[in-house]
Amino acid sequence: MTSLPPLRARPDVSEFLLTRRSRPAKTLTAPAPDRAALEPILTAALRVPDHGKLEPWRLVVLSGAALGRLADLTARMGAARDLDPGKVAKAEAMFRDAPLMVAVVAAPQPSEKVPEIEQTLSAGAVCLGLLNAAQAAGWGANWLTGWMATDRDWLAEGLSLPPADWVAGFIVIGTETVTPPDRPRPDPARLTEWRDA
Template structure:
């Protein structure tokens, strides 16, 4: 078997990944990406590891009236659950203030070979790919979740998800209004082990 030449290095990509950081959702404002700008980012989002080619995820783009509806539903569910008013207001604002949001739905597939944990990780990779692609395209982006992501009435009434589906991430996309300072990063020495025997 003939060896292939090594892949070309992409230093600009490595520099971007070395310094990337999400933008706080509360600092993102309109305009968000329109359909023409968003479609290529969604295609990039779906280029993730997917053992067995199960595609155990799907995307729902939320804009305009859909975000207003979800803000109201979130407030109603928070009241029904007896949540702290500050927590309820913060959850409602996630939708009311978002220019554009993409719900990454984890949709596990029954498989004798691929465990559900791998499928969940694949859905998480979709969230990361979309967030990173949006940042690389010049948009502000933030991957959120919250109690709504697992609240069955919210998932059913808000997104019409099937009983086995849930939200892996709510990706907020918009125009950055403030550049946040970088946050402390993990110490590689504390998180990386090298084993050679």
């Protein structure tokens, strides 16, 4: 069995986490990471808490014609559902304009020990892990969802997902064209309770 290195302070990692922020998807462009560059990012993203080692998630890497096909599907299904045209156009553009996208699929596993909510939270952790790993590698990244993430017909036709699976996040990855200003951040003092009794 391979042993883990001892824990030690990593100020560079702390600084990264304290200053990280998503890059708006509409500001990301090609080039995107190729397969060789993406594989270590995906490997890092999957190092998340996973109670019971169920691996209740999968990754679907989308690029090129696959993104165009999903954009067309989104436009067609959005119109058929009589959704707001502006909302449909925005969702369609999310796929059409992405240089690369990774769909993080929540795939809950039957378990008497691990409730589905824990598995869902683990899938969310993969999304954040993917964002952080992409940005740590020098790429811009953004976590998106939209109505498509839980629409059964869209998921079946678009990603061939079985009925229990859904998308926890569409992670767009590419080259950032602008560095966005930071936004106001939550105040830990306002949101934290300290209890010692």
